Amino acid sequence: MNKVINFTPARLSCAACGFSDLCLPHGLKKEDWKLLDEVVQQEYTLGKGESLFSAGQPFKSLFAVHSGSIKSFILSNDGEEQIIGFHMPGDLLGFDALADDMYSCTAVALETCSVCEIPIKSLQNLCVKVPDLGKHIMMLMSQQITAQHEMMLMLAKKSAEVRLATLLLNISSRFHVRGFSAQQYHLSMSRHDIGNYLGLAVETVSRLLTHLHEVNIIQVDRRYIKIRDMHRLQQLAQQVEFDVTHVKRMAD
Amino acid sequence: MNKVINFTPARLSCAACGFSDLCLPHGLKKEDWKLLDEVVQQEYTLGKGESLFSAGQPFKSLFAVHSGSIKSFILSNDGEEQIIGFHMPGDLLGFDALADDMYSCTAVALETCSVCEIPIKSLQNLCVKVPDLGKHIMMLMSQQITAQHEMMLMLAKKSAEVRLATLLLNISSRFHVRGFSAQQYHLSMSRHDIGNYLGLAVETVSRLLTHLHEVNIIQVDRRYIKIRDMHRLQQLAQQVEFDVTHVKRMAD
DNA sequence: CGGCCTATTGACGCTACTCAACATGAGTGG
């Protein structure tokens, strides 16, 4: 559960990284990539369950996921965990830490993964030289803000079924833009994590997954998910027509 | 409900504004204030119910609340509103718009208020000249991100009672840092807005306020709130010991 | 003064939580 210090001897340049168009370099001019490469540190490797940073630690760096996946969570005053995001390759972590110069959340690897470290000092210095970089970082932060608005809407207004359907679709599209299948994927997080993130009990998540399987919208085998009817899943997430529970009831 | 075009002929400089230490200038060097003053536009006045900007409109400016209060909300695909924040003097609005170059939420005045407009183009140009300003904006965005994390925690995990108590305390402390009483204040938002924001039904908000009044933690008279027992309210918000419902039950 | 919007209060029902038992697979040590 401790921070890990292994690193691979050589790091790919950002230009050579397949996720650069999701990550920091996106939107930068080619000539600025070289400068950014000097700032981005070597990759760390994290084992499953190891933490990248913890809430309260001094803020030193942003991190970009290069492979694997990470969950980040805050702790409430009574010690319970609230997952605030699942991070996939190309995602940046640590924007929450700018406010108080310390991380406000904890980031833990859901599986073996590698991350690129971006020291904030060097990055800020580079922002002065490359104004587009500063703009781009603000844009990424803005994206995170709007994404969190959507999340607040979900938690405040949507039913358990809609929340889960939305998450499954969200993961699907995130795999898709990364070049993987949108129809089938492997969940890196447990049912517990899903429930925690969506504000639901583990049992509810389990029941809903079983139910979605039963009505042939998805196929579930442990953490493997196959979307069998993308359209109905989307309808469900948007609450159009009636949801599957209603369908079932009408069939009774 | 339309954008309003009245403006006062003369605007106070940021230096003369009582909320400058909550707002953009905070953390800047005095010599940079003059540059900022050239960027910050004259104040607009908004009547109750009028909108400052709406979701989908092209992003032109950030806005700082100078007086009064504002709610901002997003719309779900089925048209229901989700309030994502209440804004008081010194607060900045519009960070969500950087992502797509358009506002993703709608901002509506809860009462008559005045706002300072900060054209994003000029601001970004100034950021190049004054790197501290860029850093500061990122810090403000980071604060918004962490605040939203707390909100996600509330919506996902906390009971109706805890949510409401937390909001009342939050408003209290925000009035306090602005030089007003932390013990009593006037709510600018309706019960409906409170419920919407907290993910609760109006009726639940009403019942809880009545209940908090009954057990002498607060005094409620329409939108006027007086906190009679700050300590118990804080305990309630932190779920320590037992909540008032339990207290009542034990008294039965 | 009348109409409308906001808020309160009560009765009822449903969604999702809790508690509990059980199943299954993964990891570990003999």
Next chain:
DNA sequence: CCACTCATGTTGAGTAGCGTCAATAGGCCG
């Protein structure tokens, strides 16, 4: 390599918290 253990997930029963519906009251504005 198998048995044991533990973590993870599933399923069922009962229930609590909060939403929905409905009726009513109280301010506020024209």
